[in-house]
Amino acid sequence: MKKITIGEAARRSGVKVPTVRYYESIGLLAAPSRSEGNQRSFEPADISRLAFIRHARELGFEIEAIRTLLTLQDDPHQSCASADAIAKARLVEVEQRIRSLMALKAELETMVEGCGHGRVDQCRVIEVLADHGQCTHTRH
Amino acid sequence: MKKITIGEAARRSGVKVPTVRYYESIGLLAAPSRSEGNQRSFEPADISRLAFIRHARELGFEIEAIRTLLTLQDDPHQSCASADAIAKARLVEVEQRIRSLMALKAELETMVEGCGHGRVDQCRVIEVLADHGQCTHTRH
DNA sequence: CTACATCCTCTAGCGACTAGAGGTGCAAGA
DNA sequence: TCTTGCACCTCTAGTCGCTAGAGGATGTAG
Numbered sequence: 001m002k003k004i005t006i007g008e009a010a011r012r013s014g015v016k017v018p019t020v021r022y023y024e025s026i027g028l029l030a031a032p033s034r035s036e037g038n039q040r041s042f043e044p045a046d047i048s049r050l051a052f053i054r055h056a057r058e059l060g061f062e063i064e065a066i067r068t069l070l071t072l073q074d075d076p077h078q079s080c081a082s083a084d085a086i087a088k089a090r091l092v093e094v095e096q097r098i099r100s101l102m103a104l105k106a107e108l109e110t111m112v113e114g115c116g117h118g119r120v121d122q123c124r125v126i127e128v129l130a131d132h133g134q135c136t137h138t139r140h
Numbered sequence: 141m142k143k144i145t146i147g148e149a150a151r152r153s154g155v156k157v158p159t160v161r162y163y164e165s166i167g168l169l170a171a172p173s174r175s176e177g178n179q180r181s182f183e184p185a186d187i188s189r190l191a192f193i194r195h196a197r198e199l200g201f202e203i204e205a206i207r208t209l210l211t212l213q214d215d216p217h218q219s220c221a222s223a224d225a226i227a228k229a230r231l232v233e234v235e236q237r238i239r240s241l242m243a244l245k246a247e248l249e250t251m252v253e254g255c256g257h258g259r260v261d262q263c264r265v266i267e268v269l270a271d272h273g274q275c276t277h278t279r280h
Numbered sequence: 281c282t283a284c285a286t287c288c289t290c291t292a293g294c295g296a297c298t299a300g301a302g303g304t305g306c307a308a309g310a
Numbered sequence: 311t312c313t314t315g316c317a318c319c320t321c322t323a324g325t326c327g328c329t330a331g332a333g334g335a336t337g338t339a340g
Contacts, residue, residue: 005337007286017287022328037336039287052270059244059269063327073266080263084255087265091248094241101238104199108231115224123220125227126213129199130192147317157318162297177305179318203296 003035004042013050020050028053028067061090143175144182153190160190168193168207201230 010017023029029049032040052073056066065086072083107128114124150157163169169189172180192213196206205226212223247268254264 005287016329018329019327021288026327035287035336037287039336048270056269057327059247069266069269072263073270080255080265083263083265084252087248087252087255091245091252094245094248098238098241098245101234101241105231105234105238107199108227108234112224112227112231115220115227121216123212123223125220125223126209129196129209130188130213145317146319156298158298159296161319166296175305177318179305197296 004044004047006040006042009040009042009047009050012047013054015050015054023050023053026063028063028070059090060094061086065090144184144187146180146182149180149182149187149190152187153194155190155194163190163193166203168203168210199230200234201226205230 004012006017006020009015010020013020015023020029024031029046032042032046035041049070052070053066056069061069068086069083072078072080111125111128114128144152146157146160149155150160153160155163160169164171169186172182172186175181189210192210193206196209201209208226209223212218212220251265251268254268
């Protein structure tokens with residue numbers, strides 16, 4: 001097996017080089033073996049792990065949640081109830097966030113549409129910001 | 141006019157006490173006058189400004205954008221084109237974010253639904269994370 | 281052999297706060 | 311008047327998940 005450098009690992013996993021080192025530093029990735037010249041030498045399994053982490057990060061999971069998911073992956077005989085719970089919690093968060101962003105979107109649209117493109121004292125953007133009471137969607 | 145303490149200002153504006161001090165420290169809010177005992181004494185205008193900032197933050201505007209919006213508010217004879225542009229840019233960001241969260245939501249739902257509530261080696265949550273190729277929505 | 285890309289470690293910085301230490305001011309009850 | 315106890319003060323450091331840069335070593339292609 002030929003050695004995989006950190007640059008190669010980064011390219012294959014889609015995680016940036018400094019981020020790979022960062023993940024190692026926080027113990028999310030085991031410290032790989034080193035070459036004679038002290039350069040990291042990764043295994044294919046490390047690439048999969050990095051890809052796993054990257055995918056989970058893209059899905060918005062926090063590092064600590066990923067840590068748990070990884071220990072679950074490492075021991076496939078465990079119950080997947082924790083993984084399920086983590087994913088469900090994340091789903092609830094995402095749904096919440098979408099709802100809140102939809103409300104923001106509506107408010108921003110009102111602001112932008114109301115802008116007469118004139119001077120600030122007739123501008124709805126500034127006015128709405130100054131007075132929350134004008135919001136169509138008060139819950140945010 | 142009676143003095144408004146920082147606690148009172150915080151309660152009225154909905155901004156937390158340390159955050160008020162933080163906004164002062166970064167120059168978003170002018171340093172208020174002080175009492176004999178060196179305690180901050182706010183004016184009603186400060187409360188409005190804090191409420192403005194809070195509302196803008198809730199809408200996801202960055203501090204630097206808010207700084208610009210505040211200078212516009214301070215000089216109502218300026219053109220509101222900048223305010224308009226800032227709000228529009230924010231709207232585009234929000235729309236983008238909503239789209240991406242919708243894709244995440246779909247993927248998380250697939251994961252959670254596919255979970256057989258058994259052991260990890262049959263768990264779709266772990267499996268999908270490990271292999272991005274299984275995503276229904278590849279663009280995220 | 282010499283460029284030059286890539287690697288190494290280390291520290292500091294980002295945004296927008298938040299937490300805590302260690303101390304002072306102030307209003308109200310005993 | 312004293313004391314209790316909360317609210318205030320400044321300052322530093324920590325949060326999250328990286329990212330940037332300094333200053334140097336290694337590895338590879340021509």
